[in-house]
Amino acid sequence: MIRFKEYLERRARRAAFMSVCLAGLAGFGGLFLGSCANEDLGKDGGEEGDRNASVAFNVSEAQDDAQAAAKAMPGVPVTRAAFSEQLGMMNLTPADLTTQKLAVQGAAGTDLCLIETTTPGVNPMRQDNRTMTARTAATTGKEDTEAATRANITTMTTLGHFASYGYRGTTAAGISAAPSWFYHEKTNPDGTLVSPRFWSWQIPFGRFYAVSPWVESGYAKLQFSPATHAGTPYVDFEVEPDVKNQKDLMTACSGVVQYATQFVPPTTNLKFRHALTAVRFKVGQNLSYSKTITKVEIIGAMSKGRYTLSTDETGTGAAWSDLSTPQTFTLGGDGTVNVSTTAAVNQIILGNNGDNFTFYMIPQPLSGVQIKIYFNNSSTPAITANLSGTWKPGTTKTYALSQNTSTWDYQLTVTSPAAVGYDVTTTGDYTVKSYREDPVTHIQQPVKWKVVSYQESTDGGQTWGAETTVKPAWLTSLSMTEGNGGTSAESGFGTLTTNITDLLAKRNKALKNATALGSSGTPYDLSTKGGTIQRSTANCYVISAPGHYRIPLVYGNAIKNGTTNVHAVQTSNTGSHILKHFKNHNNQNITEPWITESNGGANSPNGAKIVWADESGLVTNLAVSGSGTNAFVKFKVPASAIKNGNAVIAVTKAGVVVWSWHLWFAPQSVLQTTACTNFQKKVYNIPNETLGWKYTVWKATTYSAPRIVKVKVEQTVANGGVKQEGIITITQNNGGVRQGYSTLYQFGRKDAFPGTDAISEGSFNKNGGNNMSIQNGIRHPEIFYTEGSSWINYYSYNNLWSMDNTGYGHNDNPVVKTIYDPCPAGFHMPAGYAFTGFTTTGNNSENQSEFNVYGNWDYGWNFNNKITSPNATVYFPASGYRGHDGTLHSVGNFGDYWLAVPGDTRRGCDLYFGLNKIGPRGFDGRSWGFSVRPVAK
Template sequence: MRHSRIFRSSFEHMVCLFVGVAACTVSSCTDDTFDKYGQQGASGMLAFDVVAPGSWTNGSAAANPASKDISIRKITQSGGDAPLYLVTEIAEAAVDTAAHRVMTRGTTITGETIEKYSFGLSAICYTGDWPGEDEENKWTTNFAHNIEVNYAQNAWNLKEPLHWTGSGRIKFFAYSPYSAASGSSDNANSDTIIHSKPDATGVPTLTYTVPEDVTKQKDLLYAVADCGGDGTGDIQKGAVHLQFKHALTAVTIQTGKNMLAGKVTGITISGVHGKATCQIGTGNWIPDGDDPNSSFSIDYDEDVELGWNGDDLMTNPDIVLNKDEEGYTFMMIPQALTDKAILTISFTDSITEMNRTLTAKLEDFTRDKTWAAGKRYTYSVNSTGIVIKPFIEMTINKTLYPNGGYKGGDFINLNEENLYTAMSDAEKLAYLPVSGFLNDVSITAYTHVVQAGAADETKEQYRKLDFEIQWSFNGTDWMSEKGQKDSHDNPMGWCPISTPKTIADNTDWKSPVSGSILLPAQDQFAYMQDFLYGERPSIEGRTLPGTVTPAGKGTETAPFNLVTDNSVKFKESANCYIVNDHGYYTFPTYYGNTYNVTSTSSYKYQGARDEIPAAVDTLVLKDFVDYNNDEIGQGSISGVTDAVLLWQDSPDLVTDVKYSNGNVCFHVPKETINQGNAVIAVRNNEKILWSWHIWVTHRKWDENSWIQLSSMNEYQKPFIIAPCNLGYCEPHGGEAERNIFMRFVADPKLVGGNGVILNEQLTINGAPRKSSEPKEEAVITFTQPKIAASVAGDNTYYQWGRKDAMLPGIHNDDTYKNGLADTHKLRLELDMVNKIFYSTDNFRFTSGETARSIGESIQFPYEFFMHQRPLGDKIADDIYKRRHWHDGSNVSYRLKTIMNYWNTELIQSGNAAYLSYDKQDDPDYKKAPNDKYVVKTIYDPSPAGFKIPPIKAFADLFDNVKLEKIDKTTKGTPNATVVSQPFVGWTVNIGETTFYFPATGVRDMGIEDKKIDYGTFPGFSSITYIATSGFHKNDATATNSSCLIFAIDKRTGNFQNCTVPIDGTNNAYGFTVRPIRDGQKGN
């Protein structure tokens, strides 16, 4: 048996100190050899996830304007009368980017990263806590010492292999470029980078000597990672995460906006430290000696010509005098500057042709008189002391992507390994919802005015910068936001939250303003919105009244309560809430159907438990359970710490989800309200406790829309059926992917040119530029994804017995062309695709293995449980798992199959022998328990006031139909009229009432051809399967125990295009739900 432990004694501590590089194969933190291939949280061999820092950039072009410092001082000159000024800009390096991550085991990459250079790696294996700043650090680089890691064959490769230790901790110290020199090596005095000795204690150090030749100066990088010996900690995708940062200071000299034309013949920086030592990762450099006496010069091969800017005597601004691409960027040691630090520029102006030596004490022109690590200091030479610069910074926060960051296909392709392919980083960056709405944007917009020699209170001023947003479909023809509204009267462009445009407050123009941006929506998105405004006829041919009002429902501080403010007679909680208008909403965190009631009937069997028939006793759940499979004892949900959005099938349908004082709150924006579905969950410590379905629709389920049937329940009260399927959205057409371009325009007097903001004046986070050239117009390029047609409309599906809304499926001409041969057994099954949804990667709607408990179904409402079909249906256990999602035999309630999920009092199986039509006067489907009054449970997915029906509720739809058994090859007389061209469903006429049943198929069970990780998919566009509360069969172990459904089927069969009175099928399908009115009992 393998034993391991963390060393604690002083002897053990010394062992770890002296093991050294031998720890590659034997752990210095455990007492035995570590199994390299899978015994711990990561595989044995170390891998590295390398992130290059953002490239050095001009201060105003790409740096965060809020973090940039600008100062102006008059500089000394050797001759001439015209005053010259030095403008200093201090800018952060561009944000570190994770565009290229590579691992030692061969992850493929593209593009240019730091793979051009190798990096050095040292590591310390330690136990306990890492020593604090005031503690003496006795550790040495015992795990790895200055090992070279280089890039080859699309991977980072260690010169010496390293393996995880299995316990303890490992702290990694990396730097680039690599140097073999160390304090004890022969070339220690000649190399510019020297690593500390192997026996040195504490954090390893680098001693850097700046080469006098500027072109040989290195951009030194460093990275630190702290990991557990078992592969935890600073780990990404199983690899040690090394995020490199700049260790030095970059210095650039350039012309300002008002610099006389001429030429520059040389630049020198003198009186600074040229050698220092730094602990890797700290950024704190200790100079070698107290006297800063180093000097670094640029001697040009050819003078830098500063030509005239048109008729102006000035040269063009922002001409870099020490270009990085020519190797002339000064890479200096970060340090405190003294009065010896001098910048000298040799300059000849074109007006007098006088040779000038311009000098400046750098400490006077540098904030805090310090060069900080990782910053670029840009010194600009001007001949006027006033500089005006516009700044706009926009940050777009995106958390929800199509399909959680994946692209779906136009049809189900069995040749693919998965239903989806991952979006690239570039695609995510360019993503614009089909709504055109960016709901979480912050913009900072101001002009920065600096005047040399002015009084302190006036030398640096910030002023607001008013702007407008323009957009284009082709990048040429631009439209302005001014006065523009979309088809539903929503203002286009930038919409700040509760503040005037571009204004943060009256004192600080640099503060970002939060808001949203509305760009043009795809036409089909706007078409679907029209229904909520009463502008389109529904699938039944009726134009329903509009439900959207100008004011909407509730406010952010006083949201509309979906329980206490609704129109249901008995204010009750539910697992689905219907929303018809934009606004702010809330509901209490109660289980479905438990609010405002004292009865426990929704979660406890109320009858005499000892009188339950023995044949079904093992099928009846007496006490309903929660997420933890514990019996529910009250209606309110305890332990809630937060609320989250899981998924939604229309972009930004629901936003701002939060938990507050026992309630879930959310917002439905007016800009994005549409027909759609969303699922919200409450959690404790990131574990889901319960979830709810939010259905946004133009349909109101009230006394003006529901339909009373003639068939009666066991109390001789008529069934009242909902006007449509739960979660239904109207049919719509398709639309191609398209680009939308956006730009900012301001007053030309403030920004120059024609007023269009240039790249150098704009910082963008969360969207791509069309061009990165500083002097070109800043154009942002968005991509709106395609919209797939849904010819029959679509609705949420429900696995029998689960409360959770499952993602709808759609079908159209593309989905029918699945590439399968006419004789293929799945050709007519795999003819639908998933409706697009929007989520984070954490809550993607996806597949999960079956044989789950009720508690697991509650914890994973975004998983559809399924099992791969066994070949030839020959394995009974696999057959059962494929046909049934539930198996609670290993949890406290011990039931493998349950019959009363959706009716707590159901203790009798229904008769599904629908071919026995010799009982026309007293058909079996009307007998008990098919007419059983449904006691609504906490697992019922219906909205307040509605519930899942028993099978008899649909009796009107086939009572007067002549049904007889016929050969499958003989066409029968249908009673359901096909709505075709294209095929979208059926109408069934009963007297003067017309019922419409859209062909929305089912969410399919597992198939032989694909494993479960392929994903979950809809199927059978030619059927409508509506679930009921009924159950068929008494045997808990039988694979054919099933739920009862109402069905219509277009496929060739016994009753093609006929309503089937009663049928039983597998409860692992995802079914359509058509609820009935609750409360039809007594007086």
């Protein structure tokens, strides 16, 4: 007892001495700043105060001081008297730490009970430098590690701004009854006032009060007594019904403080005390059935009351009165709570993101107060319990759902850290609280604990491996695997590895190392896959290996499966907005599929060139060879240069472009398809990647689902042959980063434009003016023609991308591919309703509950392949767009994808999406540059 008191006296003397020294040193330093030091210090400042004697507080928490006092005497047995004295520092007695068993009613209540335990402090966290030192050593350096041991003058790390109130007088007895000095002043967590106040030598006595948290004066549920109130101050307080909005009310009083040495501010201590009771719920030990707790309610507890503050530093005399307005208080019911009664043994009920929500309740007698617990999102409570006894201020009540046959003297409570990202190597804190309690004397003693096993899931918790004593390799270490226990939580953290692979480098390496195709004498024919299939031509070809290649000089898809595809060039439909016969670069009707045969062979090319490329050296040795129906453009793709990217090449006659093609350098897997069912139940086969997609960054974890480990913690002492155990869950999410862009297209044009302004070869004019026409479009695949009358006058046809389309608007009509279609062979532009399955309503939506997506925004969306029971996803990147003036916008933030059909003479139909919207039935101007996601025929 004597040693305990001596410790407290020494601690108080050190804090006072340090504060005075620091304040005096500041004043002493001021003497050297000029010859008018006394005037600068404000010697005759009167009520305005002495300028170097500002009011400031030493901020601490009473429960921390009690824990520090107990820790300072590790070798002293915890006698009843010493235990009582420690509790007295928090204005508690051993009788306040009640433990009892509460009967349970309800359909699920057979043989169940609630075990109520009480611990001193509100969610107390042990003030232990071991954990702080380990974390700072891992994350910062020596300076922070040493700072963790300096605790004589405390700034509470979790304290935010608070309100302070100043009373003063010329004598201690004459201190004002109302806060005439200052009222509701915003105060920093370190104890300095946001708007400084200064001590006055003429009015040297003061008393200060503080209330946390800081609230603006308009917040009606926490109101300090009026500035005109003469007497002991009070707080009128109302508890928020939603746990997520509740406030942890703390108050402090300095007692009488004297400004005894001019220009030296006195030590002014504000020792905060919790005014409320913390109420938490956990799943107890050895329940015999499996349920999921989704909501907990406290019903009938008083929600309003007046808290009269103590008038001295000890907290004596503080009390609640005028309790009123019974209310219901809720945790969960909104998807934030999902706790299994078997998988989360001894877990505090947490929100999904590890929020550790706690009920903060007004202390009160509990007659008529009930607890209701709901399972599996049911609207009917499964368990109801009537509370008894009293909630005491500054304590934590924990109600554990247990069986009547369970023993409840031994308590083990654990919390888990929130899941961390794929690139994070340190988890948040996990906590372990392990103790036993004498039900008669209420003395609480620590019980040692240790980690006993690990169990891993590599598929996000769907299946689990065997329980083992060996931790998984990705969990490098736990900072604490055993502890001495106690009523204050011991905390630790996990250190993790990151397993990330550079998928872009892997893709480029695969392209470079692929077996070269063709030879200079016998180039590989892209339209026949090297002579293995009948010829099918297109305006885009995918190249996946170095080598020598050739493309037949054929208009678009005018040859299909080895025969002339007349329907790609002509339609029997007529009308003012129907292009009945598709045109060439001279605006003449195309008469043959081969460029060298059409129009009597008048357009046979005699040159070739690179229009643009987004990587250097992708294409070399461009040349035209052959004649008639055996004419080709040939080129080489060097192994030294091939990588994920795009190039557009063209053949020319007398320097004028006759036709052009898009070369997409990517693995053949980009064209593998996923069957997607739209809202109208029609199936579309969508390839893996957006046309012309080029990664600029692509890194991802080597694992495809969150990896999880259950860490089992067990008390080292059994009670009744049973050791209490708890599960700490550590989760590292999968993920990665993928950035890039796609080629972009103007509605009805075949020509691929770069999704970047940084091209490596050739030229690109993003603002070609109001000059759109069929002839200009074919002759100038490098020019992006901007919005204007030319689009309506010369390019407002309905069937540019779907030969038999005659009308406007979204539909599921079959798309007949035309020679202006930009897609590879076997694919065509998507129908108007192709992507309606990307929302659950089939319509445009800004309601995220209607987004048919998997996971979070990831530089785009992973869309589910079906609305009902999806079994795959398709990734659509937000590749941005070019506006009507050719300017590039929103790469990484927004996606726009053309559909095959027009919306009207000015607009095309499209899919659009961003973080907060998905529109499968959009319309935008035809001159805009959007992405294309083909569908298979």
